[in-house]
Amino acid sequence: MTSIPIEYYLILSAFMFSVGVTGVLIRRNAIVVFMSIELMLNSANLALVAFSSYLGNSTGQIFAFFVMTVAAAEAAVGLAIIIAIFRNKLTVNLDEINIFKW
Amino acid sequence: MMLNSSELMQIIPFLVLGTGIVISLLIEMYSSKSDAILPWLTIALLIYVAVHSINEVGSNDLLFGGMLAVGGKSSIFNFLFAVGGALVSLGAIDYIKKYGANFGEFYVLVQSSILGMMFMSGARDILVVFLGLELMSICFYVLVGINRKKINANEASMKYFLLGAFATGFIVYGVALVFGTAQTMRIGEILVNFSSLSGNILFMTGFILLIVGFAFKIAAFPFHMWVPDVYTGSSTAVTGLMSTGGKAAAFSVLLVLLGAVFTQEIENTFMPLFAGLAVLSMLYGSIVAIAQNNLKRMLAYSSISHAGYMLIGLAAGNLESVTGIMFYLVIYVFMNIGAFGIIAIIEGPNDDRVDLNSYAGLHQKNPVLALFMALFMLALAGLPPLAGFFGKYYVFIAAIESDLTWLAIVGVFSSVISVYFYLRVIVYMYFKESEVDFNVNISPTGLMTVVICGLLLIVYGLFPGSLLGLIASVVN
Numbered sequence: 001m002t003s004i005p006i007e008y009y010l011i012l013s014a015f016m017f018s019v020g021v022t023g024v025l026i027r028r029n030a031i032v033v034f035m036s037i038e039l040m041l042n043s044a045n046l047a048l049v050a051f052s053s054y055l056g057n058s059t060g061q062i063f064a065f066f067v068m069t070v071a072a073a074e075a076a077v078g079l080a081i082i083i084a085i086f087r088n089k090l091t092v093n094l095d096e097i098n099i100f101k102w
Numbered sequence: 103m104m105l106n107s108s109e110l111m112q113i114i115p116f117l118v119l120g121t122g123i124v125i126s127l128l129i130e131m132y133s134s135k136s137d138a139i140l141p142w143l144t145i146a147l148l149i150y151v152a153v154h155s156i157n158e159v160g161s162n163d164l165l166f167g168g169m170l171a172v173g174g175k176s177s178i179f180n181f182l183f184a185v186g187g188a189l190v191s192l193g194a195i196d197y198i199k200k201y202g203a204n205f206g207e208f209y210v211l212v213q214s215s216i217l218g219m220m221f222m223s224g225a226r227d228i229l230v231v232f233l234g235l236e237l238m239s240i241c242f243y244v245l246v247g248i249n250r251k252k253i254n255a256n257e258a259s260m261k262y263f264l265l266g267a268f269a270t271g272f273i274v275y276g277v278a279l280v281f282g283t284a285q286t287m288r289i290g291e292i293l294v295n296f297s298s299l300s301g302n303i304l305f306m307t308g309f310i311l312l313i314v315g316f317a318f319k320i321a322a323f324p325f326h327m328w329v330p331d332v333y334t335g336s337s338t339a340v341t342g343l344m345s346t347g348g349k350a351a352a353f354s355v356l357l358v359l360l361g362a363v364f365t366q367e368i369e370n371t372f373m374p375l376f377a378g379l380a381v382l383s384m385l386y387g388s389i390v391a392i393a394q395n396n397l398k399r400m401l402a403y404s405s406i407s408h409a410g411y412m413l414i415g416l417a418a419g420n421l422e423s424v425t426g427i428m429f430y431l432v433i434y435v436f437m438n439i440g441a442f443g444i445i446a447i448i449e450g451p452n453d454d455r456v457d458l459n460s461y462a463g464l465h466q467k468n469p470v471l472a473l474f475m476a477l478f479m480l481a482l483a484g485l486p487p488l489a490g491f492f493g494k495y496y497v498f499i500a501a502i503e504s505d506l507t508w509l510a511i512v513g514v515f516s517s518v519i520s521v522y523f524y525l526r527v528i529v530y531m532y533f534k535e536s537e538v539d540f541n542v543n544i545s546p547t548g549l550m551t552v553v554i555c556g557l558l559l560i561v562y563g564l565f566p567g568s569l570l571g572l573i574a575s576v577v578n
Contacts, residue, residue: 013278024268030264037267040271040272040274041270044274045274047282048277048282051278054282055282059281059286059287060281060282063287066232066233067232067274070236070240070270073236073240077240077244078243078263078264081243081247081256081260081263084250084259085253085256085260088251088253089256097257097261099254099335100254100261100330100334
């Protein structure tokens with residue numbers, strides 16, 4: 001049985017990364033923007049694990065674990081920030097969060 | 103792998119700070135006097151870290167299988183982070199009560215972010231860079247929004263978080279591409295093979311994504327959008343820490359990532375990129391700062407243009423520029439913490455009194471504060487004989503040595519523009535009548551921060567040789 005070539009994984013991860021970046025740039029709901037950022041991180045994880053298995057070098061998989069841990073910590077802080085702002089403004093629409101001009 | 107006793111000695115700053123964080127959390131939970139204990143415990147821990155680091159400056163070792171460097175440049179950076187953190191904590195004691203964020207967590211988060219910065223400056227493996235960076239950034243997201251009742255702080259922390267996590271996404275994807283092509287995460291091994299790898303388009307994409315991520319953290323021009331809002335919305339003490347420690351830590355990583363460029367072992371492929379970022383940051387920061395009426399916002403734009411001056415050093419890419427950038431960073435930390443220290447003293451309880459009009463006639467209200475503010479503004483503008491001048495001078499000299507005279511000329515031009523808005527603060531303080539009537543409540547600890555920063559600027563301005571000699575000796 002032949003394994004799937006590495007290029008397929010890389011193309012998929014590049015596609016996921018682009019979807020994530022596009023999502024951050026065009027969506028206006030803070031939660032959706034945050035989900036897009038998570039998609040970017042996971043696309044990097046996919047590339048890391050694919051490289052790691054292709055090269056037979058486990059460093060990439062270890063790094064992917066650390067990325068997941070850090071993403072969990074970031075999610076905890078990020079969702080707390082979003083809840084704090086929702087309590088004060090009753091909205092998480094980025095266009096309405098505009099005391100300061102961007 | 104076991105550490106022997108001399109190696110154990112060298113990681114003591116990390117151990118002390120790490121243990122200190124846990125102990126501080128326990129004190130915050132179980133002691134009713136945590137208000138009085140925590141700030142001074144934080145300052146004591148950070149001063150110990152600073153003293154220990156500067157004593158280790160002569161050594162140069164790699165620990166944990168080559169993942170963490172101690173001694174040399176990272177010692178100087180650790181000293182800088184710890185002193186900066188101690189000064190910010192000292193200035194924050196009275197300020198955060200006024201700001202309504204007198205939580206013990208404040209000091210715990212300050213300590214954790216300093217620990218993250220120390221890992222960044224010592225990292226010789228991309229994994230450690232990433233962990234240090236995230237430890238620092240996540241603490242900053244929380245610190246910015248620490249008063250969750252203030253809507254300004256909420257908004258600032260949300261913007262900082264979303265854009266910071268976005269930059270993290272770029273860094274992680276860059277790491278993935280660099281790992282896949284270089285087959286290692288050791289920065290040293292990547293740099294040894296840099297010339298053969300630099301033909302690989304995937305590797306270069308990954309490396310540039312990494313640089314973009316860090317350009318975000320140092321607040322360079324096209325990645326600066328968060329800076330003015332976050333600096334204005336967060337509490338002034340936190341702004342002081344973010345604008346100095348965060349920037350210095352990101353620069354320390356860039357200096358390591360581009361280490362082989364500075365020793366001329368590899369060609370400076372990124373010169374056009376850094377030169378472009380430098381020119382845009384300097385001019386954009388200086389020009390937009392002119393239009394600002396809010397002092398914190400003005401200093402945010404000035405922080406963008408200072409990032410530009412330091413980027414000149416990266417574009418120059420020789421050993422003089424490493425010395426210049428490090429000297430500049432040391433001076434910049436004291437200038438900015440001092441300036442934000444004064445803003446913290448003047449600021450009212452509801453984020454008010456941060457505009458220029460509140461500084462009108464400050465000379466009559468409090469001559470000492472006005473004098474120190476004038477000192478910091480002149481130092482930031484880079485007027486001799488204050489230390490800020492030498493910071494810029496050494497970076498410009500490095501650029502001229504690398505035949506980038508035009509870049510140095512743009513830098514001088516931008517400094518001339520920036521003199522306008524720095525001097526405007528002085529004109530308001532000394533030559534305008536006060537329009538807003540309020541009493542300046544001087545907090546003794548806040549004043550102490552300001553005085554220490556001011557004296558250091560004068561000393562390093564008159565005698566830059568001692569500090570410069572120390573930095574040059576570790577760089578070579």
